[in-house]
Amino acid sequence: MTTTTTPPATAEVPVQKRTSIGKFLVQGGTTIALVALVVFFFAMRPDVFLTFTNVRNILFQVSILAIIAGAQTLVMVVGDFDLSLAATSSLAGSVAASLMLDGSSTVPAILVALAVGLGVGLANGFLVAYVGLSAFVATLATMTSVTGLAYLVTDGTTLFDLPAGFNSLGQGRFLNIPVPVYIAIGLSVVLWALLRFTTTGRKWYAIGGNVEVSRLSGINVNRGRLLAFAAAGLISAVGGILLAARLGSASAVQGSDNLLFSVAAVFLGMTVIRSGRANLVGTMVGVAIIGVMSNGLNILGVNSYVQQVVTGLIIIAAVTLSSVRTRER
Template sequence: MTTTSNPGLEDTSTLRVPRRSVGQSLLSSGTVLALVVLIIFFFAMRPDVFLSFTNVRNILYQVAILAIIAGAQTLVMVVGDFDLSVAATSALAGATSAALMLGGTPTGVAILAGLAVGLLVGLVNGLLIAYLNLSAFVATLATLTSVTGLAYLVTQGTTLFNLPADFNNLGQGRILQIPLPVFFAIGVLVVLWFVLKYTTLGRRWYATGGNVEVSRLSGVNVRRARLLAFTVAGVVSAFGGILLAARLGSASAVQGSDNLLFSVAAVFLGMTVVRSGAANIVGTVVGVAIIGVMSNGLNILGVNSYVQQVVTGLIIIAAVTLSSLKTRER
């Protein structure tokens, strides 16, 4: 006697969602887990210092500018590109504002001029990449070189200081004992998060980064989307540079140059936080937190600065590797 199977049961089994492996689960939560492990480790090593209010405030203060620059880097990586000029743009913007203020220009006008510099650099990047079809790596590398040269011209190869007190207060002032740059960073990141998550422009940026050809066929103006991403990134980077000059009370041509590598590492680390494996603001914040906690913890433990550079390089390698694995999972 032949036994027939029940088609209904077979259909139900095929619709069953496959369970995620332990490796996939760890990959998705690995970045957040790494942050928690770092916090626990440094707290265990220095429980009297690490989680004190003063030290937590110092960590937030240290990473505020990096968070802004990383936010700019996130935008261009959302559309599938890359910007090597974010740190150089921030330095030029800070130097431009500082030079104008030392020349007698009112603080507000000097800040707007610095932001305009960032907008111009971002616009040039966008035109080169979106409309002239240059590689993002080549185009922004060229921009990095040119912008750094311009920053040296603006500063005449020196450090500009004796900036106005009202300008310095933007980077050194406090509200409820929390440094102002922390509030500025939170504000910038919240705006970027909202734009990426809830606006048509944000959806177009993600669509462009996901598949350029499909986006074009769907009616998205891909060139304009990429142009806008680089332009906004330039303005955000400039704001970070101006804030850094206010925080330090000075400006130079290479100020904040480390923020380029740190921003890249933060974005790549953040890409593992979401299942899609795409660049995202929440993940970038987690990546920035990891870098800030690690740097602060190693300083508290008295680790040599050269060793910290080695650790930073390893973090970048790990970030890129995790991001690649996440892409394969998709």
Template sequence: MTATPTRNPGIEDTSAGVLAVPRRSLGQRALSGGTVLALVALVLFFFAMRPDVFLTFTNVRNILYQVSILAIIAVAQTVVMVVGDFDLSVAATSSLSGSVAGALLTAGQSVTVAVLAAVAVGLAIGLVNGLLVAYLNLSAFVATLASMTSIVGAAYLVTQGTTLFNFPAGFTQLGQGRLLNIPMPVYLAVLIALVAWAVLRFTTIGRSWYAIGGNVEVARLSGISVRRSRLLAFTVAGLVAGIGGILLAARLGSSSAVQGSDNLMFSVAAVFLGMTVIRSGAANLGGTVIGVAIIGVMSNGLNILGVNSYVQQVVTGIIIIAAVTLSSLKTRSR
């Protein structure tokens, strides 16, 4: 007697007898497209409210300029979250790097020396974070929280608790200069994002990072050096965050210990929003860019409408909660 094959209710039979992957539900499709739709809805809403201002070239350029540094910090956060970790120190790292550059410039050092030293600071912080997490097996949350506290203290020591300014024009041009009427930080943010995307998409280390983020044990059994890969992810994040701090100091023409501290929560929100864009629910550069765009459009639109800054803080908190919730729902629906 021939046994009748059991049929999985979640799988449909095709006419050729081949099992087909079930179609996603409407709710799953909404989760995937919701972030993009939210961005479109925000743009249409603010354009309807202020059509004379919002989508003008000047204002679009301002939005890009405002989010350029955040985009760089979000790239750093994305790299770490791809491997399933978390870095609370990226914003503090950018502040310290900017402070080191500012301190050296005010002490009479050249722009080249100041920039290289600031980059080295970011690289060193990322390396220390990676060693703590990958080789000492500390929780990424605890390790980077501790390093964030130390980094902020170091930034206060470097700046002596003051705001440093009067930087040479060669340095401020990095953040204030323009090419084809577009600010330089915008070009640099795009370049960094493209390089990071290419690394994640086309290189062995990028695939290793995604494998580790998907399942550490499977990645280890596949021959991936998990510790080395996690160390490299944190190191790259520190380097990128340091570059972001240099550009922020150059853009503002000043540096301080708390400069850009809001970029931590904004970068986290951007990455979580971006995780809902793709079906796997993993951190990804394309989604992060969309998340950054949502935050930039929202902030700019609320400012144009004259919304109180305290209300903006409330809205930001709600967005972060929504981002984490959507990301959680996306993970469950896989």
């Protein structure tokens, strides 16, 4: 009689996925970084960092950046990129200042400056959506031209002695909070609602997700991209006008750092949500990181050149994290 032996049962080895800690770090890296920065700078200077005055200063410092970063978010939602936003904001501030110094009243000067920003945005959108240029090339060319126009408007100088009523937009306070903070928060809420609840926002996200599928679904892709660039140009003009009012002056290169910082903020914000896409809430978290870092390093007396190095490292980390999230989608 033959006997059969049953092979010993082998235990099933579960498939190892990304560890919960690693997944948490990837998905919540931006928020963790913000909390870590706050804790670190508070530990270093508990007598200064989280005081009402300093928190107000941080909000005031990042208010213009928040507006420019919001504009950059709109363009990146549709899968494009705008290098001309900071230059457009400088041109808008310069135009408003120049008109007021030439005798125009405040409101018409602001309206013309807003129209200039809208016009630059429409030009970018037309070049990208209808001419077929890459967003990088088109907006790089526009940035160069717009900067030249700003130099022409200001005659290569800094414009001073702006009307007090105009300056109050950037220097005034309500309930001891600077006016630009309220404007930045209000505009951010409007942009968040636009992206979250409107048909236009859903179309923009669809275009950014897959252009061809969006086109086959009946979405007018070219018009959607044009509108995104136009809105970004208009919003950047708001930032430039507020910056001129805040400083009481205008120049052709005013706020040029906001381009780099806005890109970093958007990339940082991409890690906040599961989809890894550009989003307004995440962008504001990125803006907060940049503001807290800059303020904290200033309080600690860190050299400004070191701050530039740290900013570059933050951009590298932001792009890396957003790339990881994109591969996981």
